[in-house]
Amino acid sequence: MQFYVLREEGTERAGTSPLNHETRKGTFFCAGCDLAAFSSETKYDSGTGWPSFWQPLPDAVRTKADPGLFGSRTEVHCRRCGGHFGHVFDDGPQPTGKRYCMNGAALAFRAG
Numbered sequence: 001m002q003f004y005v006l007r008e009e010g011t012e013r014a015g016t017s018p019l020n021h022e023t024r025k026g027t028f029f030c031a032g033c034d035l036a037a038f039s040s041e042t043k044y045d046s047g048t049g050w051p052s053f054w055q056p057l058p059d060a061v062r063t064k065a066d067p068g069l070f071g072s073r074t075e076v077h078c079r080r081c082g083g084h085f086g087h088v089f090d091d092g093p094q095p096t097g098k099r100y101c102m103n104g105a106a107l108a109f110r111a112g
Contacts, residue, residue: 001105002031002032002105002106002108002111003085005103005105005106006018006030006031006032006078006081006083006084006105006106007083007084008031008082008084009075010084010103011086011103012102012103012104012105013049014048014049014050015049016049016059016104017050017051017071017079017103017104017105018046018050018104019051019052019104019109020051020081020104020106022051023040023096023112024040024085024098024107024111025052025108025112026109026111026112027034027038027040027057027109027110027112028037028040028043028051028053028102028107028108028109029107029109029110030078030080030083030085030107030108031083031105031106031108032047032050032078032081032109033078033080033081033083033108034108035060035078035079035080035081036057036060036079037056037057037060037061037085037107038053038056038057038060038100038107039053040109042054042055044057044085044092044093044111046060046092046099046101047051048099048101050086050101050103050104051102051103051104052092052099052100052101053087053092053095053096053097053099053100053102054095054096054098054099054100055100056076056100057069058074059079060078060079060102061076061077061078061079061085062078062079062082063075063076063088064075064077066087067070067103069079073087073089074087074088074089075087076088078101083106084103084106085100085102085103085106085107086100086102088100088101089101089103105110
């Protein structure tokens with residue numbers, strides 16, 4: 001699943017990641033190269049079935065257009081290894097209004 005998500009830009013099924021329920025303080029890292037990508041301080045329950053954040057860590061991600069059958073979305077990738085994390089949408093909470101909807105298989109969590 002990690003290879004499928006990170007390297008083939010796949011998507012895990014909603015509700016399948018244990019990171020959906022991760023509530024401890026800590027950092028979410030790229031499962032491909034271990035780059036720190038998201039802080040638990042910006043994680044929230046979006047109700048979508050995927051771990052969601054309102055902001056990545058500084059200089060952690062890159063984005064690109066993802067045209068599809070249902071309109072264009074914006075893909076989110078690891079800045080260092082290019083691993084596919086998920087997509088970002090403009091329907092998140094303040095202060096950014098963004099919802100970084102990430103695949104749990106693309107991330108690793110470390111408490112602390």
